[in-house]
Amino acid sequence: QVQLVESGGGLVQAEGQLRLSCSDSGRTFTSYILSWFRQAPGKERAFVAGISRSGATTYYADSAKGRFTISRDNAKNTVYLQMNSLKPEDTAVYYCAAYRTDGTLIYARESEYEYWGQGTQVTVSS
Secondary structure, eight states, rough: OOOEEOOOOOEEETTTTTTEEEESSSSGGGGGEEEEEEEOTTOOOOOEEEEEESSEEEEEETTTTTTTEEEEEETTTTTEEEESOOOGGGGGEEEEEEEEEESOOOOOOOOGEEEEEEEEEEEEEO
């Protein structure tokens, strides 16, 4: 069983930075593809970034490329999202999500993900 717990959200000014963390207390962390999604007010939840089981492969939404970096520390059962040059349009609830796989393909479709965290609010002021 995977239980994902996000932290690190908060209020930041435009052009600022935040680092989100998502931890799992289970013993099979390396079996999962991990991704970050976000849901802005009045909008559907959208893929932000994903990372393979080993951390060697990453995949970003266009909105995240060049500003956000996803990484994972399998020894700590934690995945991170470093967010730089934040914009007001990045304001959203950010969710960590996971699905178990033997492969390396990182899906952007929400329906592929089996486990979700509770979300952490990120607010970027202009």
